[in-house]
Amino acid sequence: MKAYVCREFGPVDSHKVEEIEDPRAEPGMVIMDVKAAGVSFPDVLIVQGKYQFQPPFPFSPGGEVAGIVTEIGEGVTDWKVGDRAIAMTGNGGIAEKVAAYAATLMPLPESMGFKDGAAFPLNYGTTYYALKQRGELKPGETLLVTGAGGGVGTTAIEIGKAMGARVIAAASNQEKLDIAKRLGADEVVNYGDGELKEKVKALTDGQGADVIYDAVGGDIFMQCMRCINWKGRVLVIGFPAGIPAVPTNLALLKGCSIVGVFWGRFTGTEPEENAKNFDELFALHAEGKLKPEITKSYSLDEAIVAIKSLEDRTATGKVVIEI
Ligand SMILES: NC(=O)c1ccc[n+]([C@@H]2O[C@H](COP(=O)([O-])OP(=O)(O)OC[C@H]3O[C@@H](n4cnc5c(N)ncnc54)[C@H](OP(=O)(O)O)[C@@H]3O)[C@@H](O)[C@H]2O)c1
Incomplete structure (x- = not known):
């Protein structure tokens, strides 16, 4: 089969799409024909050895796929060949076929x-867990979303609105803010000028946001800590801009909580809730x-361009x- 393969850690464009052996269905696993694979920021990190998990070489990135079950491993009883499924693969998804644990389908x-x-x-999955279980977002509260034009950010706008919050979407350029507005954000804020804190305070009568979904990290997280409301919850989602x-x-002065969100672990420890x-x-x-x-679809041969765009x-x- 064809796959985007990482044989040693290195820049995204140092890896190639190549022919490799098909995966095998180990006990408890199924093989799927991948029809589509989601690309997300962990794919950028994992091929460079910068992610929290480092799979053994060779491996393909790609933590989520949709496709068709083609083989069933020993002990798997609740899936059959031909079933349409979504799988959380961890890695291996940017390929024509993937082996996935049946429990993640x-x-x-x-x-x-x-x-x-x-x-x-x-x-x-991440955003709903973040806003429901971790942030306990309530109808009428103000939710600030950073990185609002990106992958997890766009879902936070939609879910925040569906949960009845007033949503302030923040991003670095107008194209991303236009998307945020189209997805239902009540207000949009461009933080490209470094003035996130001032703009959020101006939109909240000086109080700040009740819940902040921070998918960016770095200096943006520091500004979030300065525009969180009393008793607010700052959700730690990710760090494309660095770990601050x-x-x-600041947590003492604001009486706020800094709440870690690790959805992958939640899926394993609380599968029924998930x-x-x-x-x-x-x-x-x-x-x-x-x-x-979904703003852009690529072919498997264009995997490098797809991952590099993130x-x-x-x-x-x-x-x-x-695929
Ligand atoms: N906690 C969890 O369980 C969980 C689950 C899934 C993903 N994540 C994490 O969430 C974060 C976002 O993932 P994603 O897939 O949504 O990524 P994405 O689509 O690339 O969005 C990330 C956004 O971060 C902003 N950003 C700021 N500085 C950046 C930089 N130096 N490089 C790249 N982007 C930068 C960009 O928005 P602006 O240009 O508007 O600033 C970009 O749109 C990642 O850190 C990922 O690992 C965490």
Whole structure:
């Protein structure tokens, strides 16, 4: 089969799309024909050895796919050849075939095509867990989303609105803010000039946001700590702009919580809660309240361009590889 293969850690464009052996269905696993693979920021990091997990070589990135089950491993009873499924693969998804643990599979809803299926699990799963279980967002509260024009950011606007919040979307350029507005953000803020804190305070009568979904890190996180409301919750989602060192006196002065969000671990430690979250997310998708913002699809041969668009910050919404 063809796959984008990492044989040693290095820049995204140092790896190639090449022919490799097909994966085998080990016990508890299935093999899927990948129809579409979601691209997300961890793919940028994992091939460079900068992600929290480092798979053994050779490996392909790609943590989420939608496709068709073609082989069943020993001990797997609840899936059959021909089933349409979404799988959380961790890695290996940017390939024509992938081996996935049956426990990570979900049926691809009738209402969903392969591209939407591949774009769905990581970003919506993370965001719903973040806003529901970790941030306890309530109707009427103000939610600030940073990196609002990116993969997880666009889902935070949609889910924040679906949960009844007033959403302030923040991003670095007008193209990303236009997407945020189209997805339902009540207000948009361009932080390209370094004035996120001032702009959010001006929009909230000087109070700040009740919940902040920070998908950016670095200096943006520091500004978030200065525009969080009393008793607010700052959700730590990711760090494309770097991991900030936070002066903890800010948490004291604001009486706020800094809340870590690690969706991958939640799926393993609380699988029933995660399954319930997805029942609710799929229902919202079927009602038309959630629609993955897929701005660009690439072929497998274009995997480098697809992943690099996240690295160089030009990607908007969700990027998908169609196979
Ligand atoms: N906690 C979890 O369980 C979990 C789950 C999934 C993803 N994540 C993390 O969430 C973060 C976002 O992932 P994503 O897939 O949504 O990525 P993405 O689509 O590339 O969006 C990230 C956004 O970050 C902003 N950014 C600021 N500085 C950047 C830089 N130096 N390089 C790249 N982007 C920069 C960009 O927006 P502006 O240009 O508007 O600033 C960009 O749109 C990543 O750190 C990822 O690892 C965490």
